Each structure stands twice: as structure tokens, then as C-alpha cells.
Amino acid sequence: MLMCRDLAEIASDYIDGELNGRQNLSVKMHLMMCKDCRTFIGNLRASSNLLSAHSSGKADEEFLRRIDERVAEALSVRKNKCSDSE
Amino acid sequence: MNTAVQPESEASLIEDLKRGDSTAYRRAVREYSPGMLAVARFYLDHSSAEEIVQDCWVTVIDAVQKFEGRSGLKTWLHRIVANRCKNRLRTAKREVATDFSETLEPELANRFNSTGRWDLPPKLQFHDSADTLMENGALSDCLDKHLSTLPETQRSALMLYEAHQHKSDDVCNILDVSASNLRVLLHRARQKIFLMVETFQETGEC
Ligand SMILES: [Zn+2]
Numbered sequence: 001m002l003m004c005r006d007l008a009e010i011a012s013d014y015i016d017g018e019l020n021g022r023q024n025l026s027v028k029m030h031l032m033m034c035k036d037c038r039t040f041i042g043n044l045r046a047s048s049n050l051l052s053a054h055s056s057g058k059a060d061e062e063f064l065r066r067i068d069e070r071v072a073e074a075l076s077v078r079k080n081k082c083s084d085s086e
Numbered sequence: 087m088n089t090a091v092q093p094e095s096e097a098s099l100i101e102d103l104k105r106g107d108s109t110a111y112r113r114a115v116r117e118y119s120p121g122m123l124a125v126a127r128f129y130l131d132h133s134s135a136e137e138i139v140q141d142c143w144v145t146v147i148d149a150v151q152k153f154e155g156r157s158g159l160k161t162w163l164h165r166i167v168a169n170r171c172k173n174r175l176r177t178a179k180r181e182v183a184t185d186f187s188e189t190l191e192p193e194l195a196n197r198f199n200s201t202g203r204w205d206l207p208p209k210l211q212f213h214d215s216a217d218t219l220m221e222n223g224a225l226s227d228c229l230d231k232h233l234s235t236l237p238e239t240q241r242s243a244l245m246l247y248e249a250h251q252h253k254s255d256d257v258c259n260i261l262d263v264s265a266s267n268l269r270v271l272l273h274r275a276r277q278k279i280f281l282m283v284e285t286f287q288e289t290g291e292c
Contacts, residue, residue, distance in 0.1 A: 004204045006202060008194065009190055009273075012269065013269060018269065039208045039210075043284070046219075047276055047283055050283065051244060051279060052249055054226065054249075063123075064119060067143050068112055078148075
């Protein structure tokens with residue numbers, strides 16, 4: 001039988017849908033009977049969502065404009081170099 | 087509206103970038119910079135991350151000439167950013183190796199008794215949604231702090247998999263780890279974040 005510790009070991013695989021059918025079923029059975037593990041899985045999933053939210057990069061317009069400037073500068077340097085060598 | 091670059095238009099975008107077309111660069115900068123910034127943010131503070139992303143775009147002008155499109159533009163750009171960040175950190179930090187045979191963080195493993203049941207179960211439910219939690223500036227800072235202490239490969243795995251929904255195959259390629267080791271890296275890193283949020287919710291301290 002799957003114990004709480006065993007479940008904790010494969011919890012990420014469960015969340016990501018990486019378990020095979022039999023393993024998946026035994027996790028589901030355990031979760032039906034065990035409140036602590038339900039909390040654990042929920043919290044681990046929340047941690048994973050938190051990471052996605054935390055790192056979804058927001059780039060402001062000012063920052064993008066500065067990149068445009070540097071790219072434009074580098075492009076023109078490059079063009080001059082190319083025409084020099086021709 | 088879905089503005090993501092479609093495969094066929096990605097190919098033409100790459101051609102335009104190779105020709106040095108400035109309109110194409112403006113478009114690509116807007117499409118890919120947020121993701122690149124997010125990758126850099128996993129390694130560096132905000133201003134260093136912005137600096138790295140700017141530098142990367144300048145490198146891309148030459149590097150794109152040799153880009154063959156096998157990995158997809160996004161993956162390729164993220165790899166450039168990640169490598170640059172790692173190079174910057176390399177001098178500052180030594181990589182702590184992950185023990186791939188241990189799937190549980192010691193701090194979590196200690197919370198089970200000898201029969202494998204919870205001795206110290208999770209007390210609180212993280213009921214707030216991720217967005218609500220992120221509005222808490224102190225938690226966000228705490229997360230930054232913990233991410234910065236993760237072993238480099240765990241952090242990279244998290245960053246590529248969670249934040250950018252790269253496929254596992256992609257992540258394995260970028261990080262040069264096996265699929266099973268990637269699963270361990272991800273799980274270990276998530277547990278650390280779980281433990282961090284738990285402590286934060288219980289004590290209000292990082
Ligand atoms: Zn249980």
C-alpha cells in the first residue's frame with residue numbers, strides 16, 4: 001500500500017501527469033482517504049503556480065525602447081562594417 | 087488575442103533577423119524579451135537581469151547568422167540568456183551538486199514516522215491563489231531570496247519548466263540532464279519552495 005511518504009516522493013510526477021495509470025490510481029485512492037496528503041499535494045501545486053506567477057516577466061515599454069536603441073546602434077555598426085569590407 | 091509567433095512566421099522572422107531588418111528586431115524584442123527577462127530574473131537581481139537581456143540582443147545580431155532553427159527561437163534565446171547569467175555567477179558561486187538518489191528534501195523527509203505516515207503534516211492550506219500571494223511584496227522578496235540559494239541546476243530546471251512551459255525534452259537538452267534527473271531536480275526545488283511558503287505563512291518570516 002502507498003504510504004504518505006511514498007506519495008510525497010512522487011508528488012511532482014502526479015501533479016505533472018507523469019505517473020503511469022496504476023501509480024496514478026493508487027495516489028488517487030490514497031488522497032481520498034488522507035486529508036494530510038490532500039493538503040500537501042494542494043500546497044505543492046500552489047508552490048508550483050507561485051513560481052510561474054513570480055517569474056512571468058513583465059517588461060516595461062521604457063526597457064524595450066532601450067533595447068531597440070542598442071539594437072539599432074549595433075545594426076548600423078554592423079552595416080558600416082559590411083560596406084567597409086565590400 | 088494570441089500574438090505568439092507561429093512556426094511558419096517564425097521561420098520568416100528568423101530570415102528577417104538575419105538580414106538585419108530593424109522592424110523585425112522591434113517585433114522580436116517585444117515578443118521574446120519578457121520571457122528572456124524572466125529567465126534572467128531567476129539568476130540575477132532586476133537591474134542586472136535587464137542589463138543581461140539588453141546585452142543578449144546585441145549578441146543575437148551576429149549569433150543569429152549561425153542559428154539553424156533546430157531548437158526554436160524562444161528556446162535558443164533563453165539558452166543564450168541562461169548561459170550569460172551562469173557565466174556571470176560562476177565566479178561568485180560554486181555549484182552544489184544535487185543527490186539524485188534522494189527524491190525528498192531532508193527537511194521534509196524528517197516529517198514522516200518510521201511507518202511512512204505523516205508525523206508533522208502540513209498544517210495550513212495555501213488557500214490563496216498564486217496571484218494573490220504574489221501581491222504580498224514580502225513573500226515575493228522571500229521567494230527571490232530562496233530562489234537565489236537554490237543549486238544552479240535546480241533553479242534552471244524550475245525556471246525553464248515552470249515559468250516557460252518548455253517541454254521536458256527541451257529542458258533536458260538545455261541543462262544536459264536525463265529525464266529522470268530532471269524530475270528529481272524539479273521535485274526537490276518545488277519542495278524547497280513549499281517549505282519556504284509554509285514557514286512564511288506560519289511565522290510571517292522568511
Ligand atoms: Zn497520506
